[in-house]
Amino acid sequence: GAGVSQSPSNKVTEKGKDVELRCDPISGHTALYWYRQSLGQGLEFLIYFQGNSAPDKSGLPSDRFSAERTGGSVSTLTIQRTQQEDSAVYLCASGYRPTLDTQYFGPGTRLTVL
């Protein structure tokens, strides 16, 4: 079946602009995760959704970052007023019960902030 998809695959933006990154999880997966992969920080967990709800947003790097999920499916990660340090690959993953801790990753969105 189809895996996790993310769009766009690449995004180049100017400092100060807002960007939206999209994730389509595997159909039927109730859990959805966002991560950031950067050279300096490795892989960082950002946020987890169970259904449309995100119980803990403390992993988001700053208040410029927000995420939402609708219909228990598609999720968007929004970065407002982008900064150069936001440049990274943003990864989305999904999972399902009972093996909720096994996550299936999308190909990522490479964000470059000039």
Next chain:
Amino acid sequence: GNSVTQMEGPVTLSEEAFLTINCTYTATGYPSLFWYVQYPGEGLQLLLKATKADDKGSNKGFEATYRKETTSFHLEKGSVQVSDSAVYFCALSSGGGADGLTFGKGTHLIIQP
């Protein structure tokens, strides 16, 4: 908090050599442990997992055993191939999926023919 430590490499081996990539962890409770692999130009793929002490995960000739007494989950393969060249990430989950995965920094493995 949770943390994972692994050798960062690059690790360079000849084809058919024996591979060990060390991974140790710190976690609350009884985490599940994972190895993920990222081949050049591709996304992260689950390689193997173990969910309780003494479990052995295996896939594609790779193995790792969950050692609670040494808090380790070392990855091994008896005979590596050029196609195994990739970045390998050790990871853990201690919240049953609710807290995301904690990853190590990744180990870049290069296999020379």
